[in-house]
Amino acid sequence: MAEFLAYLIAGIATGAIYALAAIGFTLVWQTSQTINFAQGEFVMLPAVLVLLAIKLFGAPIWLGALIGIAAFILIFGVGFKLAVVDPMIRHGVLPLAIATMALSIIMKEGAKDGFSAEAQKFPSFVPTETISVFGAAISLQHVAIIAVAFAVIGLLQWFVGSTRLGRQMQATAQNPTVARILGIPVERMVLLTFVINAALAVVASVLISPIYLAKFSNGEVIGLFAFIAAIVGGFNQVRGALVGGLIVGIVDSMAAAYISTSYRLAVPLVLLVVVILVKPEGLMGRKEERRV
Amino acid sequence: MTAPATHSAAPAARRLSLPAFIDGRLLTLVAAAIILWFVPSGMGRYGTYVLSLWLVMSVAVMGLNLTLGYAGLKSLAQAAFMGIGAYATALLTSKVGLNWYASFAISGLLTFAVGLVLGFPALRVKAHYLAFVTLAFSTLIWLVLRNEQWLTGGVFGLSNIPRPSFFGLKLDGALAFHRFVVVVTFLLAVVLWWMIRSPWGRAFTALRENPIRAASLGIDTRMYTLLAFAIGSAYAGFAGALYAPLVEFIDPSPFSLSQSFFLLLMVVAGGAGYLLGPFIGALLGVVLPEWLRFAGSLYLIIFAAIVMLLLIACPQGMSGLLERGWNRLTGKKEGSR
Numbered sequence: 001m002a003e004f005l006a007y008l009i010a011g012i013a014t015g016a017i018y019a020l021a022a023i024g025f026t027l028v029w030q031t032s033q034t035i036n037f038a039q040g041e042f043v044m045l046p047a048v049l050v051l052l053a054i055k056l057f058g059a060p061i062w063l064g065a066l067i068g069i070a071a072f073i074l075i076f077g078v079g080f081k082l083a084v085v086d087p088m089i090r091h092g093v094l095p096l097a098i099a100t101m102a103l104s105i106i107m108k109e110g111a112k113d114g115f116s117a118e119a120q121k122f123p124s125f126v127p128t129e130t131i132s133v134f135g136a137a138i139s140l141q142h143v144a145i146i147a148v149a150f151a152v153i154g155l156l157q158w159f160v161g162s163t164r165l166g167r168q169m170q171a172t173a174q175n176p177t178v179a180r181i182l183g184i185p186v187e188r189m190v191l192l193t194f195v196i197n198a199a200l201a202v203v204a205s206v207l208i209s210p211i212y213l214a215k216f217s218n219g220e221v222i223g224l225f226a227f228i229a230a231i232v233g234g235f236n237q238v239r240g241a242l243v244g245g246l247i248v249g250i251v252d253s254m255a256a257a258y259i260s261t262s263y264r265l266a267v268p269l270v271l272l273v274v275v276i277l278v279k280p281e282g283l284m285g286r287k288e289e290r291r292v
Numbered sequence: 293m294t295a296p297a298t299h300s301a302a303p304a305a306r307r308l309s310l311p312a313f314i315d316g317r318l319l320t321l322v323a324a325a326i327i328l329w330f331v332p333s334g335m336g337r338y339g340t341y342v343l344s345l346w347l348v349m350s351v352a353v354m355g356l357n358l359t360l361g362y363a364g365l366k367s368l369a370q371a372a373f374m375g376i377g378a379y380a381t382a383l384l385t386s387k388v389g390l391n392w393y394a395s396f397a398i399s400g401l402l403t404f405a406v407g408l409v410l411g412f413p414a415l416r417v418k419a420h421y422l423a424f425v426t427l428a429f430s431t432l433i434w435l436v437l438r439n440e441q442w443l444t445g446g447v448f449g450l451s452n453i454p455r456p457s458f459f460g461l462k463l464d465g466a467l468a469f470h471r472f473v474v475v476v477t478f479l480l481a482v483v484l485w486w487m488i489r490s491p492w493g494r495a496f497t498a499l500r501e502n503p504i505r506a507a508s509l510g511i512d513t514r515m516y517t518l519l520a521f522a523i524g525s526a527y528a529g530f531a532g533a534l535y536a537p538l539v540e541f542i543d544p545s546p547f548s549l550s551q552s553f554f555l556l557l558m559v560v561a562g563g564a565g566y567l568l569g570p571f572i573g574a575l576l577g578v579v580l581p582e583w584l585r586f587a588g589s590l591y592l593i594i595f596a597a598i599v600m601l602l603l604i605a606c607p608q609g610m611s612g613l614l615e616r617g618w619n620r621l622t623g624k625k626e627g628s629r
Contacts, residue, residue, distance in 0.1 A: 037553070084600070087604045088603055088604060091603070091607045095560075097366060098366075098557065098560050098603065099599075099600050099603050101553045101556060101557065102597070102599045102600045104553070105553060105592055105595075105596040106600075109590075109592045110593055112589065113590055220549065220550070224431060227424060228428070262435070262438075263439065265431060265435055266431075269432055272424065273413070273428060276413070276414065276417055276421050276424070280417035280421065
C-alpha cells in the first residue's frame with residue numbers, strides 16, 4: 001500500500017509535466033490547426049538553454065535561468081510563430097506539420113552539438129529529500145512539481161476563463177473568422193497562444209530536469225507522452241489535456257512498477273490506440289464540429 | 293485563356309512519335325538505371341556502397357511518397373516498416389535458410405498486411421489519427437526490436453546476413469550487389485510508375501487534390517486511402533529486405549521514430565507527389581552527408597533547415613523547383629505534373 005502511494009505520487013508528478021506539454025500542444029492545435037511535432041523538444045530545450053547561459057556568462061543560477069527562459073520564449077514563442085507558422089500556414093496544414101518535424105530535428109541536434117551529448121545535472125530549487133507519509137517515502141521534488149504545475153494550470157484556467165484577454169483568446173481559438181468580425185485582434189491572440197505554449201514548456205522543463213537531468217534526447221519521450229495525453233483526454237480543451245496527462249503519468253508509473261520496465265513505454269501506447277478506437281474525441285473531449 | 297493551351301498540348305506530345313504508354317519519367321528511369329549499372333566501376337567499395345544505400349533508401353522514400361505525396365497521409369512509421377522488412381529478411385535468410393527472393397516477397401506481404409491492420413482503425417476515425425497511431429506503432433516496433441533478444445538480438449543486432457544469388461551467380465561483391473539493387477529498384481520504380489498512371493493512381497491523386505469531390509465521383513475514399521498506405525508500407529518492407537543484405541548487420545537504431553521523421557523530410561525535400569522526387573530526396577538525405585563529411589552531425593541540422601526553407605519557398609520540394617526552372621526555360625505554363 002505504501003509502495004502504491006509512492007508510485008501514485010510519482011505518477012501524478014510526471015503526469016503533471018505531460019499535462020503542461022499537452023496543454024501547450026492543444027493551444028497550438030486550436031489556434032493554428034497544426035500538430036506541433038516539436039512539442040517534446042520544446043520541453044527539453046529550456047533547461048539546456050539555462051545551463052548554456054550559466055556556462056557562457058558565468059552567471060549565477062537565477063540570472064542564467066532568466067536569460068535562458070527569456071531567450072527560449074522569444075525564439076520559440078514569438079519567433080516560431082513569425083518565422084515558421086506565418087509563412088507556411090498558407091500552404092495548408094501538412095507542410096507546417098512537417099516543418100515542425102524539421103524543427104524538432106534542429107532543436108535536438110542543436111542541443112547535442114551546441115551543448116552536450118551527455119546528460120547534465122540541473123539545479124533543483126527544492127531539497128532532494130523524501131518525507132514519510134503513511135509509511136511511504138515521498139520525494140519532496142515530486143510534491144513541488146505537483147504543486148507548481150497545478151498552480152500554473154489553475155492560473156491558466158483562470159486567465160482563459162475569467163479575463164477579457166483570455167476570453168478573446170478562447171474566441172479566437174474557437175472561430176477566428178467570427179472573432180475577427182467581433183473586433184478581436186486575432187493575430188495578437190494567436191501570438192499570445194504561442195507565447196503561452198513556450199512558457200508552459202519552460203515551466204515543465206525547469207520542473208522535470210532536476211529529476212531527469214538535462215539531455216538532448218529527453219524530448220522524444222515527453223513529446224510522445226504529451227501527444228498521447230492530449231488525445232486520451234480530448235484535444236480540444238485544456239481540461240482534457242490535464243486529465244489525459246495525469247492518466248498517462250499514472251499509467252506509466254504503475255506499468256513501470258507492476259508490469260515490466262522494458263515495456264513500460266508500450267502501455268500508454270496501447271491506451272492511446274484503445275481510446276482512438278472507442279472514443280476518438282477523447283475521454284473529456286466534445287465532438288469536433290465547427291460552429292458557424 | 294488556358295483552355296486552348298491544353299488543347300494544343302496533346303498534338304505536341306504526339307509529334308514525338310513515341311508509343312502512348314511511354315513518358316519522360318519512364319525514360320528517365322531507364323536512363324538512370326543504365327547509368328547506375330556502370331557508374332560504380334572504379335568508385336571503390338565504399339562509394340559503391342553509398343550508391344546502393346541511396347537506392348535502397350529511395351525505395352523506402354518512394355513508398356512514403358505514395359502515402360504522403362499522392363494520398364496526403366502523414367505516416368510516421370516508414371522506418372519501422374523498413375525495420376520489419378529488414379529483420380524478417382535477415383531472420384528468414386540467415387536463420388531459416390530461405391532464399392532471398394521468398395524473403396523479399398514475405399517482407400513485402402507482411403508490411404502490407406500490418407499496414408492494413410494499422411491503417412483501418414486509424415482511418416476509420418479520422419485521417420490525422422493515422423499520424424498518432426503510426427507514431428505509437430513506431431515506438432512499439434522499436435521496443436520489440438530492442439527487448440526481444442531471443443528473436444532480434446536486442447541492441448547487439450543480427451549479423452552475417454547473406455547476400456542473394458542470381459541463378460547460381462553469387463552477388464557477394466559490392467559491385468555485383470549494387471547492380472542487383474539497381475535492377476530491383478528499377479523494377480519497383482516502374483511498378484509505381486505504372487500504378488500512378490493506372491485508374492488506381494488517378495484515384496489516389498484525386499483523393500489528395502479534393503477528397504470530397506473524389507468521394508462524389510464514386511471513389512471509395514477510405515479503401516483507396518488505406519490501399520495507398522498499405523502499398524507505401526510494403527515498399528518500406530521491400531526497402532528493408534534490400535537493406536539487410538546490403539549492410540549485412542542490422543540493429544534497432546536505423547528504424548527508430550526519428551528515422552521515420554527523417555524519411556518524411558526526404559519526401560518533402562525531393563518533392564512530394566513527384567515520381568522522381570524520392571530519388572532526389574534520398575540523394576539529399578543519404579549521399580550528400582557522405583560528401584559533406586566535415587559537417588559531421590551538423591549535417592542533420594543543415595538538412596532540416598534546408599527542408600524548412602524549401603517548405604516556405606517552394607512546398608513542392610526540389611522537383612518543384614526543377615520543374616519551375618524547366619518551365620521557365622521552355623516558356624511553358626506552370627501547373628502540370
